[in-house]
Each structure stands twice: as C-alpha cells, then as structure tokens.
Amino acid sequence: MLTRRALFAGGLGLAAAAGANPARAAVRRAPLSDPFQLGVASGEPAHDGMVLWTRLAMDPLAPDGLGGMPDREVPVQWQLAKDENFRHVVRRGAEAARPGAAHSVHVELGGLDPGAEYFYRFKAGAEISPVGRTRTTPAPGTRATPLNLSFASCADYQAGWFTPYRRMAEDQPDLIAFLGDYVYEYGDYQHPVRDQAGGECFDLAGYRLRHAQHKADPDARLAHAIAPWVVVWDDHDVDNAWAGDVAEQPGPPFLERRAAAFQAYYENMPLRRAQKPAGASLRLYRSVRWGAVANLHLLDTRQYRDLYACTGRSGTVGPDCLDRFAPNRTILGQEQEGWLDGELKGSQATWDLLGQQVFMMEMDWVNGEGKGYSNEGWDGYVASRDRLTAAIERYGSNAVVLTGDVHSHWAGEIRRGSKPVAVELVTTSVTSAGDGLDEYPNTGVLLAENPHVKFFNGRRGYVRARLTREEMRVDFRSLERVTEPGAPAYTSGSFVIEPGDPALKPA
Numbered sequence: 001m002l003t004r005r006a007l008f009a010g011g012l013g014l015a016a017a018a019g020a021n022p023a024r025a026a027v028r029r030a031p032l033s034d035p036f037q038l039g040v041a042s043g044e045p046a047h048d049g050m051v052l053w054t055r056l057a058m059d060p061l062a063p064d065g066l067g068g069m070p071d072r073e074v075p076v077q078w079q080l081a082k083d084e085n086f087r088h089v090v091r092r093g094a095e096a097a098r099p100g101a102a103h104s105v106h107v108e109l110g111g112l113d114p115g116a117e118y119f120y121r122f123k124a125g126a127e128i129s130p131v132g133r134t135r136t137t138p139a140p141g142t143r144a145t146p147l148n149l150s151f152a153s154c155a156d157y158q159a160g161w162f163t164p165y166r167r168m169a170e171d172q173p174d175l176i177a178f179l180g181d182y183v184y185e186y187g188d189y190q191h192p193v194r195d196q197a198g199g200e201c202f203d204l205a206g207y208r209l210r211h212a213q214h215k216a217d218p219d220a221r222l223a224h225a226i227a228p229w230v231v232v233w234d235d236h237d238v239d240n241a242w243a244g245d246v247a248e249q250p251g252p253p254f255l256e257r258r259a260a261a262f263q264a265y266y267e268n269m270p271l272r273r274a275q276k277p278a279g280a281s282l283r284l285y286r287s288v289r290w291g292a293v294a295n296l297h298l299l300d301t302r303q304y305r306d307l308y309a310c311t312g313r314s315g316t317v318g319p320d321c322l323d324r325f326a327p328n329r330t331i332l333g334q335e336q337e338g339w340l341d342g343e344l345k346g347s348q349a350t351w352d353l354l355g356q357q358v359f360m361m362e363m364d365w366v367n368g369e370g371k372g373y374s375n376e377g378w379d380g381y382v383a384s385r386d387r388l389t390a391a392i393e394r395y396g397s398n399a400v401v402l403t404g405d406v407h408s409h410w411a412g413e414i415r416r417g418s419k420p421v422a423v424e425l426v427t428t429s430v431t432s433a434g435d436g437l438d439e440y441p442n443t444g445v446l447l448a449e450n451p452h453v454k455f456f457n458g459r460r461g462y463v464r465a466r467l468t469r470e471e472m473r474v475d476f477r478s479l480e481r482v483t484e485p486g487a488p489a490y491t492s493g494s495f496v497i498e499p500g501d502p503a504l505k506p507a
C-alpha cells in the first residue's frame with residue numbers, strides 16, 4: 001500500500017493539474033526548471049537486470065526537439081534501491097546525458113536478484129526525478145511466479161486523453177507491453193481533442209518533439225513509472241503504412257526519415273544497447289522470459305515486410321487476388337522468421353506470447369455477400385502465417401498472439417486449415433479513433449461470418465492478463481470516453497485459455 005500511495009502521489013502532481021482542467025488543453029510551454037518533466041521509465045526486464053531510462057527536458061515542447069537543454073553533456077546520477085524510500089540502495093552510478101542522444105539516459109543493469117521488485121530515481125544538478133518501480137523476471141525455470149501483463153497500442157495525442165494509461169498503472173502489472181503506434185507522425189487535425197506541438201514528423205527534431213510531448217503526459221508518466229515496459233513499433237512510429245524501404249507517399253528520401261524515427265524511438269524508449277539503431281536499421285525483434293511460465297517474443301512486422309499484395313497499397317480490403325498467397329511472401333523477413341522458429345523450438349515455458357502489430361487471424365471484413373481481406377495484416381502474407389502456424393503445431397507451442405493496430409478489441413482463434421492452433425488477443429487503442437462504441441451496427445454480422453472470432457469491443461482501453469502454468473486469464477478493459485479525462489475502466493470481456501487447448505473460454 002505504501003508503494004502505491006508513494007508512487008501515485010509522486011506521479012500525480014502534474015496529473016492533478018491537467019485533470020483539473022478538462023477543457024481542451026492548449027499547447028503550453030512548461031516552466032524552465034525541472035529537467036525531469038518527461039518522467040522515468042524502465043524496460044527489457046531479465047532475471048538479473050533491466051534498463052532504467054530518463055530523458056532530460058526543461059522545455060519539452062521546444063521546437064528543435066532538444067527539450068530546452070543546453071548543447072553540452074549533463075551529468076546524471078542514478079540509484080536503484082530495494083525500497084521506495086531509498087534506505088537500502090543496492091546500486092548507484094552516473095551517466096552523461098548527451099545532446100547527440102537528446103539528453104536521454106539508458107542504464108543497462110545486470111547482476112541483480114531474480115524475481116525482485118526495485119525502485120529507482122535520477123538526479124541532475126539539485127533536481128531529483130520522480131521514483132519509478134521496476135522488477136526483474138523470475139529465475140530461469142521458476143514455475144510458481146505468475147505473470148501479470150497488460151498490453152496496449154495506438155496512443156494518438158490529438159485523439160484524446162491517455163486515461164487508459166492511468167487505469168493500466170492502477171492495476172500495478174508486473175510488465176507492460178506496448179504493441180505499436182506509441183506516437184503518431186501525423187500533422188495537425190482540424191478539431192483535435194488536445195493540441196499537439198509541431199506538424200507532421202519528417203526529421204529528427206520532429207520525432208523527438210513528438211516523443212517528448214507524449215512522455216510529458218501525466219498519464220503516460222504514471223504508466224512508465226509503475227512497471228517495466230517492452231515496446232515494439234508499428235507504422236505511425238515512422239510513417240502511416242510504411243512497408244520495408246517504402247513510404248506511404250512519395251516524399252523526402254524514406255530511409256533518412258526512417259533513420260530519424262528510429263533514432264528518436266531508441267532515445268525515448270527504455271531499450272537495451274542491442275536495440276541501438278545503425279542508420280535506418282534497428283533490430284527490434286527479441287524475447288523476454290518469465291521463468292517457466294512465459295516467453296514473450298516481440299516481433300517487427302514493418303521493417304522487413306514485402307510490399308502490399310494485390311493493390312500495392314496498404315490497408316485495402318479489395319477483391320481477392322492470388323498475390324497474397326504467393327509462397328515467397330513474408331511479413332517478418334527470412335531472418336526474423338528463422339529466429340522465431342528457433343525461439344519456439346527451444347522454448348521451455350508453458351506459454352509463448354507473440355507481441356506484434358497487425359491482425360494475424362483470417363478475417364473477412366465484407367458484410368454479407370462476397371469476401372474481403374485486408375492486405376496490411378497477415379492475410380496479405382498468407383505464406384508467412386502458414387510457416388508460423390506450422391511451427392506452432394510442430395513444436396506444440398501454447399501460442400497466444402498479442403496484437404494492436406485496429407483500434408478495437410478482438411479475440412479469436414488462429415487456424416491452420418480448419419484446426420485452431422493459437423489464440424489471438426487484439427487490444428484496442430489508448431485514444432486513436434476517439435471514444436468509439438461497445439458495438440457497431442455491423443459487429444454482429446462480422447462475428448457471425450467469422451465464427452473463429454469470439455469477441456469485439458469498440459471502446460478505448462487495454463488488455464490485462466494473468467498467466468500461470470495452469471491457465472491464462474484475460475480481461476478486456478474498456479473506457480467510455482477519452483475525449484474528456486478521468487473515465488473509469490470496465491471489463492467488457494473475460495476469457496480463460498488453457499495450455500494444450502487453443503480456445504477462448506468465457507471466464
């Protein structure tokens with residue numbers, strides 16, 4: 001209880017101020033003093049360590065993306081403690097926050113106790129950061145420690161308040177997975193719920209500024225401070241519907257834009273050195289292990305995918321065509337497919353979670369007569385999906401796919417032929433697409449025509465799961481509105497999945 005009170009009190013200073021004014025928030029430049037306005041974060045937990053993160057910014061919305069920081073190195077001290085009052089500090093150190101990294105700090109720690117909770121903070125000059133809570137994963141082979149995991153995607157600043165982040169933080173999960181569209185590169189909307197700073201992101205300054213505005217959000221700060229995160233990107237972290245080396249629209253050289261987006265992504269996320277970009281390349285696919293309970297494989301379906309089938313354009317649900325079945329097509333790229341096969345083959349855990357971006361189960365999006373499939377999800381890369389489902393069958397994996405992207409909750413079964421081999425849980429957006437509805441007029445028809453799909457909810461929110469070696473329990477969490485702050489969350493659907501049976505059972 002002390003933990004919760006201290007963290008939420010610490011994190012709530014900004015939140016209370018923002019919450020008190022539900023009117024549309026103007027883009028306001030913050031006071032030029034506190035360098036920790038972007039909060040703190042941790043990520044990439046292992047049984048012996050994790051990454052601690054902060055980024056200094058005295059003026060988060062400075063147009064050059066550099067947060068109002070001086071053009072020089074700033075020394076930052078950090079502490080890791082067993083308790084939130086820092087009476088029992090177990091590690092301490094110092095790092096230089098460099099202008100070339102937008103004054104971000106990544107502290108990669110090893111040698112810590114497994115399955116342990118820790119608290120951390122930073123100091124720059126006389127200023128001390130808020131306190132973050134983090135943890136290591138259970139020791140390899142540990143069977144008894146459950147995993148409380150929440151996951152989310154799609155946080156469009158202009159579309160609403162990040163209340164789902166706050167509700168997710170209040171659950172105090174062990175781990176938070178973010179499945180893409182952490183920022184949107186878009187320019188300004190005509191009628192935004194909240195005004196963003198800067199126009200469409202094309203260069204490093206633009207992406208840095210966009211990330212800074214998101215990190216300065218009080219609800220986002222709370223969610224980052226409560227638990228370690230693992231993150232993967234989707235299209236909007238770079239450019240709507242980008243695929244491999246190809247932008248959505250002709251424009252500035254795309255690989256330069258992609259390199260800028262990747263650089264800002266690394267700077268602003270609690271990632272390990274292994275995820276440091278080299279120009280326009282960044283290896284984002286990797287695994288996080290949770291004792292003998294779960295392996296979480298984080299996938300990148302953007303950087304290595306083939307171009308869109310059938311029409312060449314993204315997201316289109318058009319007349320079917322044979323292109324999407326071409327056996328050489330891939331959404332992961334050959335190297336990542338091989339890596340994932342090896343991960344599944346060697347997995348010793350009960351559950352293999354696949355954290356990724358786009359719809360994997362087959363989905364006919366056309367109501368009534370005829371069929372139509374989106375070529376942006378795995379339906380546009382059928383051979384890739386076949387190779388993956390074959391691997392899941394071959395290795396007897398209890399695979400659960402965690403997906404974002406479509407701004408609504410879905411749950412269903414992924415089939416190989418007519419046989420279910422895995423379960424897919426699709427989380428809705430944090431804000432993207434506005435308030436939404438629980439159901440739409442065509443929801444019933446879509447579910448009836450896709451009988452392997454078991455659940456839909458069209459509000460904003462996140463998904464909360466509890467995994468043991470015996471079962472995985474899932475709550476779809478929904479909020480009635482994000483166009484005003486403060487909405488409570490409710491459970492719109494609950495399911496249980498059991499090992500050896502890739503089916504969704506009502507909880």
Ligand SMILES: [Fe+2]
Pocket residue numbers: 154181236405406407429432
């Ligand atoms: Fe999105």
